[in-house]
Amino acid sequence: MTLEIITSDALAPLRHGFFTRRGGASSGVFAGLNCGTGSSDQSEIVMINRNRVAETMGVAPDHLLGVHQVHSADVITVDAAMADKPKADALVTKTRGLALSVLTADCQPVLFADAEAGVIGAAHAGWRGALDGVLDATVDAMETLGAQRANITAVIGPCIGQAAYEVGPEFFDSFMAEDEGVARFFAQGKEDRLQFDLAGFGLSRLRAAGVGHAEWTRHCTYSDPDRFYSYRRTTHAKEADYGRLIAAITL
Numbered sequence: 430m431t432l433e434i435i436t437s438d439a440l441a442p443l444r445h446g447f448f449t450r451r452g453g454a455s456s457g458v459f460a461g462l463n464c465g466t467g468s469s470d471q472s473e474i475v476m477i478n479r480n481r482v483a484e485t486m487g488v489a490p491d492h493l494l495g496v497h498q499v500h501s502a503d504v505i506t507v508d509a510a511m512a513d514k515p516k517a518d519a520l521v522t523k524t525r526g527l528a529l530s531v532l533t534a535d536c537q538p539v540l541f542a543d544a545e546a547g548v549i550g551a552a553h554a555g556w557r558g559a560l561d562g563v564l565d566a567t568v569d570a571m572e573t574l575g576a577q578r579a580n581i582t583a584v585i586g587p588c589i590g591q592a593a594y595e596v597g598p599e600f601f602d603s604f605m606a607e608d609e610g611v612a613r614f615f616a617q618g619k620e621d622r623l624q625f626d627l628a629g630f631g632l633s634r635l636r637a638a639g640v641g642h643a644e645w646t647r648h649c650t651y652s653d654p655d656r657f658y659s660y661r662r663t664t665h666a667k668e669a670d671y672g673r674l675i676a677a678i679t680l
Contacts, residue, residue, distance in 0.1 A: 432462060432485055433656070435646055437584040443542050443549065444486060445678035447586030447646060449656040453478045458668050463658070465532050465673025479675070486528040486679050493677065495530045496520060498553045502561040504570040519552035519567040523574045523680075530677040534658040535589040535650050537631050538676035541567060541640075543576035549678050554585075556600075559631050560607060568638045578639040585635075586676050587657050590649030591616065591626040594661075600625070650674070 432453075434446035453462025454477045459470040462478050476490075483493040491510045496517040503517040508524045520529045521541075529551040531538050537559065541550035552558075552567045568578050598621050604611045614626040614633070628645040635643035650657035663671035 463672030464675035502563040521550040528679040532673040537588040538586040548576035581640040585645040587648035593651035
C-alpha cells in the first residue's frame with residue numbers, strides 16, 4: 430500500500446510530510462506505519478516502516494534522523510548521521526541529505542523551514558514542551574544557523590484536537606501560573622473539566638517567536654483512528670500499546 434502523506438504548500442518546494450498510519454507493515458494495535466522504536470512492536474517491522482519513510486524522503490535509512498524525545502525544550506543541531514539518539518525534542522540542520530524527523534501520537538509534530546537560507550527544523554511539542562519553549566528554542570537554533578525568523582515557515586501537523594483534549598483544573602493552573610493570557614486556549618467542559626486547544630497554543634507560541642508564517646493542518650489524531658495513532662484514544666480503549674506517527678523534512 431502506498432504511504433499517505435499530508436503536506437503543506439507553505440513548505441514547498443522542500444520535501445516534507447506528516448505521514449499517516451496508512452501504508453505500513455505493522456499489524457494488530459500497531460496496524461500501519463508505526464515508526465516508534467520505543468513501542469513494543471517488532472523492531473524489524475518498525476525498521477521496514479522507517480525505511481519506507483526514508484525512501485519516500487529520498488535519503489538513506491541512517492540519514493532519517495530523530496531524537497530520544499523527553500518532553501523538553503532541548504534542541505540539537507545536526508550535520509551528519511548519528512549513531513545514538515540524544516535526549517532532546519527538536520532538531521535543526523543546514524546540511525543537505527539529512528531528513529529531520531519527530532514521532533507523535535497526539536502531541537504536535539512541527540516542521541520548520543527557511544528555504545532561502547537553507548535551514549530546516551523539526552520539533553515534538555506536547556503541552557509540556559510547548560509551555561517550556563521548545564518551539565521558541567527551535568526558531569532560535571535555526572537563527573544561529575543563518576535563518577531569519579521572519580522568513581521561517583512553521584507547520585503543525587496532526588495532533589489531538591480541542592474537542593478531544595479534556596483536562597483537569599490542575600492542568601489549567603499549571604498554564605495560568607506561567608501566563609494568565611493562556612486562558613483563551615481553554616473551553617469549559619463537563620463539570621470541572623476543560624478542553625485544551627493544543628494547536629492553538631502552539632500557533633500562538635510560534636507567532637510570538639516571530640516566524641513569518643505558522644499554520645496547522647487541522648487534523649485531529651484522536652478522532653480519526655483509520656489515519657492516525659493516538660495515545661489518549663489507546664488509553665481510553667485500554668489497549669496495551671500504540672503506534673507512533675512520523676513527520677519529516679529534508680533540504
